[in-house]
Amino acid sequence: xxxxxxxxxxxxxxxxxxxxxxxxxxxxxxxxxxxxxxxxxxxxxxxxxxxxxxxxxxxxxxxxxxxxxxxxxxxxxxxxxxxxxxxxxxxxxxxxxxxxxxxxxxxxxxxxxxxxxxxxxxxxxxxxxxxxxxxxxxxxxxxxxxxxxxxxxxxxxxxxxxxxxxxxxxxxxxxxxxxxxxxxxxxxxxxxxxxxxxxxxxxxxxxxxxxxxxxxxxxxxxxxxxxxxxxxxxxxxxxxxxxxxxxxxxxxxxxxxxxxxxxxxxxxxxxxxxxxxxxxxxxxxxxxxxxxxxxxxxxxxxxxxxxxxxxxxxxxxxxxxxxxxxxxxxxxxxxxxxxxxxxxxxxxxxxxxxxxxxxxxxxxxxxxxxxxxxxxxxxxxxxxxxxxxxxxxxxxxxxxxxxxxxxxxxxxxxxxxxxxxxxxxxxxxxxxxxxxxxxxxxxxxxxxxxxxxxxxxxxxxxxxxxxxxxxxxxxxxxxxxxxxxxxxxxxxxxxxxxxxxxxxxxxxxxxxxxxxxxxxxxxxxxxxxxxxxxxxxxxxxxxxxxxxxxxxxxxxxxxxxxxxxxxxxxxxxxxxxxxxxxxxxxxxxxxxxxxxxxxxxxxxxxxxxxxxxxxxxxxxxxxxxxxxxxxxxxxxxxxxxxxxxxxxxxxxxxxxxxxxxxxxxxxxxxxxxxxxxxxxxxxxxxxxxxxxxxxxxxxxxxxxxxxxxxxxxxxxxxxxxxxxxxxxxxxxxxxxxxxxxxxxxxxxxxxxxxxxxxxxxxxxxxxxxxxxxxxxxxxxxxxxxxxxxx
Ligand code: BGC
Numbered sequence: 187x188x189x190x191x192x193x194x195x196x197x198x199x200x201x202x203x204x205x206x207x208x209x210x211x212x213x214x215x216x217x218x219x220x221x222x223x224x225x226x227x228x229x230x231x232x233x234x235x236x237x238x239x240x241x242x243x244x245x246x247x248x249x250x251x252x253x254x255x256x257x258x259x260x261x262x263x264x265x266x267x268x269x270x271x272x273x274x275x276x277x278x279x280x281x282x283x284x285x286x287x288x289x290x291x292x293x294x295x296x297x298x299x300x301x302x303x304x305x306x307x308x309x310x311x312x313x314x315x316x317x318x319x320x321x322x323x324x325x326x327x328x329x330x331x332x333x334x335x336x337x338x339x340x341x342x343x344x345x346x347x348x349x350x351x352x353x354x355x356x357x358x359x360x361x362x363x364x365x366x367x368x369x370x371x372x373x374x375x376x377x378x379x380x381x382x383x384x385x386x387x388x389x390x391x392x393x394x395x396x397x398x399x400x401x402x403x404x405x406x407x408x409x410x411x412x413x414x415x416x417x418x419x420x421x422x423x424x425x426x427x428x429x430x431x432x433x434x435x436x437x438x439x440x441x442x443x444x445x446x447x448x449x450x451x452x453x454x455x456x457x458x459x460x461x462x463x464x465x466x467x468x469x470x471x472x473x474x475x476x477x478x479x480x481x482x483x484x485x486x487x488x489x490x491x492x493x494x495x496x497x498x499x500x501x502x503x504x505x506x507x508x509x510x511x512x513x514x515x516x517x518x519x520x521x522x523x524x525x526x527x528x529x530x531x532x533x534x535x536x537x538x539x540x541x542x543x544x545x546x547x548x549x550x551x552x553x554x555x556x557x558x559x560x561x562x563x564x565x566x567x568x569x570x571x572x573x574x575x576x577x578x579x580x581x582x583x584x585x586x587x588x589x590x591x592x593x594x595x596x597x598x599x600x601x602x603x604x605x606x607x608x609x610x611x612x613x614x615x616x617x618x619x620x621x622x623x624x625x626x627x628x629x630x631x632x633x634x635x636x637x638x639x640x641x642x643x644x645x646x647x648x649x650x651x652x653x654x655x656x657x658x659x660x661x662x663x664x665x666x667x668x669x670x671x672x673x674x675x676x677x678x679x680x681x682x683x684x685x686x687x688x689x690x691x692x693x694x695x696x697x698x699x700x701x702x703x704x705x706x707x708x709x710x711x712x713x714x715x716x717x718x719x720x721x722x723x724x725x726x727x728x729x730x731x732x733x734x735x736x737x738x739x740x741x742x743x744x745x746x747x748x749x750x751x752x753x754x755x756x757x758x759x760x761x762x763x764x765x766x767x768x769x770x771x772x773x774x775x776x777x778x779x780x781x782x783x784x785x786x787x788x789x790x791x792x793x794x795x796x797x798x799x800x801x802x803x804x805x806x807x808x809x810x811x812x813x814x815x816x817x818x819x820x821x822x823x824x825x826x827x828x829x830x831x832x833x834x835x836x837x838x839x840x841x842x843x844x845x846x847x848x849x850x851x852x853x854x855x856x857x858x859x860x861x862x863x864x865x866x867x868x869x870x871x872x873x874x875x876x877x878x879x880x881x882x883x884x885x886x887x888x889x890x891x892x893x894x895x896x897x898x899x900x901x902x903x904x905x906x907x908x909x910x911x912x913x914x915x916x917x918x919x920x921x922x923x924x925x926x927x928x929x930x931x932x933x934x935x936x937x938x939x940x941x942x943x944x945x946x947x948x949x950x951x952x953x954x955x956x957x958x959x960x961x962x963x964x965x966x967x968x969x970x971x972x973x974x975x976x
Contacts, residue, residue, distance in 0.1 A: 219279035221532065225523050228278050229516050237515050238501040239273040240522060241483065243493030244282065246270050246473075264531075265341045267295030267306075269473070269594070270492040272522065280523070281531045285391070285470075285491070289314055289347030289363045290590045290744065291597030292336045306539060307600035308336050309546040309745060310589045313722060314349060314375075316557035316741035318365035318766040319832070321871040322895045323378040329553045330382020332546050337388045339541040343529040344389040344435055349595070350376040350423050351398050351439075353723075353767045354813055355782040357691060359401035359684040362591040362722025362742055366766035367814030367829065369419055370890050373426025375766075380431035388530060389434025392427050394472055395459070396420055396448060398439035401684045402783035403803035405475070405794055408442040411807040412973050413921040416443075416965055418811050425463055434467045434525050438487055440475045444967045449476035453964035455486040462961045468521040474795050480504040488518040543600070547746050554743035554750035560736070560761040560833040561727070561769075567714045567735035569757025569835060570670065576615045578664035579606055580704055581697075582654055583676030583720050585625050587747045591722045592680030593644070599745040605674055605718060608748025612756055617668050620660065627654045644682060645796065653696045661703055665711045671704045672755075673734075677721040678742075684783055685723060691773060692726045705733035718751060724769050727826050739763075757835060762869035762895070764832030764940065768814050771826050777809035777817040777974065810973035815941040816886035820976055830873050830890075830940035836864030836901065840872075840945035843937055849951045850933070854911045858937050858946060862899035870896045873938045874909045876916065879931030879952075883918050884975045888936055891915040911935070917958040921966075926959040928952060 218227040232240070246269060264271055265284045274282035287293035292308040311317075311333055317326050337345045349363035350372050358364070365372040380390045397409045397420045411420065427433060436459065438449040448454055449471045459465045468488040476482050479490055479497040483504075490497050504510035526532050560568065579585070589602045606616050631651045638648065664671070675697060679685050693701075705715045717734040719725070722742045731737060738761070740751045753759040770776055784805025794800030812820060815829035839861045846855040860870050872895070875888040892909040899905060916928035930952050937946040 217277050220523060221279060221527060225520050228280070228523065229519050231278060232275065232519075234502055234505055234512070235498075236275050237519055238498040238505070240275065240280070241489055241501065241515065241518050242273065242479070242498045243489065243491040244271045244273055245494065246492040265294055266298050267293065267598070268342060269293070269346060272489065272526070273493075280526060283343040283526055283529050283531045284341060285344040285346055286337070286342040287346045287594040288597070289349045289595055291333065291599065292340050292342060292345065293594065293597055294340055294342070296598040296600070304539075305600065306340065307543065308340065308597055309333070309543060309550050310597040310599040310602070311550050312554040312557055312744040313362045313590045313595070313742045314365050315362050315722060315767065316554065316743060316763075317379070318371055318375045318557070319559055319741065319763040320553070320557035320895075321371070321764055321766070321893050322556055323374055325553060325556055326375055326378035327382040329549060330379040331385050332549050333379075334383035334386035334388055336541040336546065337383060338386045338530055338535070339538045341530070341537040341539070342388065343531050344391055345383055346391045346393065346437065346594070348376045348379045348390065349393050350427065351394060351396075352420055352423065352813060354399035354807070355776055355778045356724035356770070356773070357685040357687070357782065358399055358723065359679045360591070360595065360681055361724070361767070362679065363595045365423075367768060368766065368890050369422035370426070371766045371893065372423030374430070376423060376427040377430035380427060380433045384431070384434065387528070389525060389528070391435040391437045391470060392424060392433045393437035394439035395424055395436050395469075396439060396454060397443050398441050398448070400783045400805065401682055403786065403801055405440045406800050407784060407803040407805055408445060409805055409807065410444055410967050410969060410971060412810055412967060412971050413965060414919045415807055415810045415973070417919040417961070419813050421458065428459070428463050428465050432467065434528070436465070436467065436469045438469055438471050438475060440472050444965055447476040449487045450478060450481040450485050451965070452485045453962070457962035457964040460486065466524075468518075468525055480510050483510060483514055483518055486518070488521045550744045551746035551750045551753070554747060555753045555759045557741060557763045558743070558751070558754050558761055559739040559763040559765055559831075560754070561739050561827055562731060562734060562737040563833050564735045567716060568738070568755060570755055574614070574669045576617060576668040577609060578617045578620055578668040578671045579609070579674065580620070580656055580671060580700060581674035581676070582624055582628055582651060584672065584674035584718075585621065585628060586676070588676050588678050588720050588722070588742050589745050589747055590742045592678060593682060595680055602745050603748035605672070605720075605748045605751055608750070608752035609755075611749060612752045617664055620656070620664055623656070623660065624654055641796070645798070647683075650678065653694060653700065655696045656700060656703075658703055658707065661707045665707045665713060668713075670713055671708045671715045672718060673701050673704055673715065674718045674720060677723070677725060679722055687773060691724070693730060698730050701730045701733050716755070720747070724767060726773070727769055728771055731826075757866070760835045760866055760868040761832065762834060762871065764830050764871045765827055766829070768818060768825050768829045769827040770818070771824055775818070775823050775825075777812050778807070781806055781808050806971060808972060808974060810971075810975075811886065812974050816889065819941060820887040828940050828942045830871070830938060831943070832871065832940075834864075834868045834870070836862055836866045836868040838868075838870045838939070839863045840937060840939070843935070843946035843948050845935060845948050845950055847950065849953060850913070850916070852913065854950055856909045856911060856935055856937070856948070857906050859904050859906045860896050860899070861904040862901050865901050867898050867900045869898055870939070872896070872907055873940070874911075875936040875938055875941065875944070876911070877934040877936065878916060878918070879929050879933065880976075881931065882929055883920070883927070885918060888941070890941070913956055913958045916952060917956070924961045924963045925957050926961075928956040928958055930954050
């Protein structure tokens with residue numbers, strides 16, 4: 187009886203508590219709030235319409251277009267010129283967050299509301315291909331930290347970068363934004379940049395996930411590629427970046443992979459990314475990527491960018507008619523909210539709009555010099571001798587440097603230091619007559635092509651200004667009047683199209699003739715000729731390099747480029763960059779040459795984004811895992827400049843390679859001593875390759891597994907570098923068992939100054955086959971691929 191009475195009283199108390207709690211909710215805290223209530227409660231308080239809007243962005247204005255220009259969707263420009271925003275639900279404490287391009291600097295409108303009293307220019311950092319050529323993760327991290335400060339101080343929550351697709355083919359239009367033909371360099375350089383940027387409390391979006399290795403038909407191409415090539419080459423870099431740096435977001439790519447749009451692929455976005463790699467952030471589409479918003483939701487593509495009303499409607503409809511489980515929507519939202527919680531917008535961070543651009547310009551200059559690669563240097567043509575004062579600077583590019591590529595990878599910077607300006611800043615005298623001829627030609631040519639806005643330029647790119655053929659009489663005069671000739675060659679590219687062979691990969695006839703004439707005439711006077719390459723991707727060098735005494739590959743070095751190039755030419759900085767991508771002897775040697783950019787089906791063309799023709803296309807990666815040096819080394823194909831190659835003004839010797847054990851058990855540590863044997867201080871990039879036994883599996887003759895860069899070594903000084911070889915470094919992917927397998931046998935550790943210049947080797951044994959990892963069965967090709975084999 188007493189027990190019943192007690193129970194009755196407890197029940198009354200519980201009911202009263204509940205009533206009090208309910209009335210509190212009604213009177214004081216009307217809704218759960220993000221940050222204060224559990225995410226589940228916040229989601230439970232959303233209407234279906236709100237949910238369907240949160241997984242879809244707010245639309246966008248094409249950057250650089252005037253209000254009357256083409257507007258796609260709606261826009262909420264918290265930060266004018268940013269690429270997009272997420273939907274806000276103020277009643278639940280959810281702010282809009284801002285995402286902005288791009289991999290080489292914050293891409294926002296520099297002038298707002300016509301007010302020129304205040305500007306919003308950002309630092310143009312050296313492009314990705316240059317950063318990777320530094321092989322210096324500490325430098326890239328430091329660059330990222332400064333870059334991320336601009337992201338935060340300009341009010342942006344997530345930076346849409348780094349871009350990290352593999353350089354499958356030299357003609358890839360976005361190779362400048364990407365890092366390397368090798369996934370290990372790609373992964374560690376990307377992770378360093380992400381760690382640097384995110385140390386500011388802002389996010390990144392590693393892109394474009396995955397196998398987006400061409401711009402031709404980027405929205406319609408079906409990439410057919412083996413599971414092994416995917417895992418070992420095209421996914422590997424992303425896997426490293428995800429595990430080493432936890433990027434807040436991942437951007438799915440436009441293309442299909444083995445028959446499914448990347449943004450609609452559950453295999454890619456859920457099985458590989460989340461289950462196999464443990465990824466915790468969210469996935470957003472590339473802009474207007476994919477077709478079916480419901481399939482995208484089911485695949486685990488949390489956010490559709492930049493977002494259209496139609497996508498939200500389709501998602502709402504699918505939940506209502508039962509074709510989309512609301513739980514899937516809730517999970518995608520939870521992924522987004524987890525990141526919003528960390529964002530500056532959520533924390534109501536008061537950004538200054540005033541990052542320290544001066545300090546960042548200095549950092550950009552320093553980083554640029556570290557990734558430039560000295561390709562040729564006969565008889566110490568460089569650094570410029572103390573006797574060199576007067577310089578004849580040939581080539582239009584000498585007066586108009588290309589800081590970075592086009593499209594979303596471009597940055598609105600306040601200025602770009604030309605090579606001419608950089609040289610004059612350092613006290614060199616640039617021949618005025620030649621400068622006047624070239625700069626007035628440039629102004630005349632520009633007058634013929636009035637500047638277009640972003641949209642017009644994207645739809646109908648202005649052709650590059652053709653090189654000016656300098657008259658032999660002028661060249662002869664300059665050979666008398668100056669101490670040396672510099673010939674600058676420039677190339678630009680960007681999203682939307684790949685590069686072409688004639689006049690782009692190959693130099694134009696005018697360019698080749700110019701190098702040859704300058705060389706013939708200057709050499710007759712015993713004066714040297716230096717070629718500077720201001721390019722974003724690989725070009726042919728074999729047709730003209732014999733004419734040059736030295737070649738400096740300056741890449742696209744950001745806004746301080748001219749100063750950074752001069753730092754190398756003058757010897758103020760000793761070059762230490764090395765190639766993270768191969769320069770072949772002939773384009774036809776490129777393993778993907780016969781399968782790039784694939785086959786089009788014009789008869790099935792439809793109208794795509796912005797009224798552009800969209801042509802269905804197919805590309806098959808028949809070269810399989812044999813990309814870049816994996817191919818050239820294994821099949822003994824001579825290259826012009828191999829992967830990992832780069833000269834210095836000093837020399838290094840390698841000695842005392844030591845392995846921690848003769849037989850593998852868990853891991854092996856390798857140490858090697860590097861000594862500066864030359865006469866000036868310098869840094870050396872050291873590469874560790876492994877040759878694995880290949881009794882059961884076909885394998886490249888060697889693969890890069892680790893790399894390191896010495897500090898600045900004074901002449902005679904040494905440094906011992908340490909590398910750790912893990913079990914996973916020995917394994918290859920076996921598609922039959924969806925596992926990573928290391929074969930028993932003898933492994934050779936090769937320490938190289940490049941992929942072919944191996945300095946020290948040592949072997950160790952693995953006693954039995956090892957399974958180093960199990961994966962989901964995912965991304966299986968729908969057709970048989972005739973993968974290249976040794
Ligand atoms: C590009 C992305 C970029 C996005 C937003 C797309 O066209 O492929 O790299 O982040 O636009 O501008």
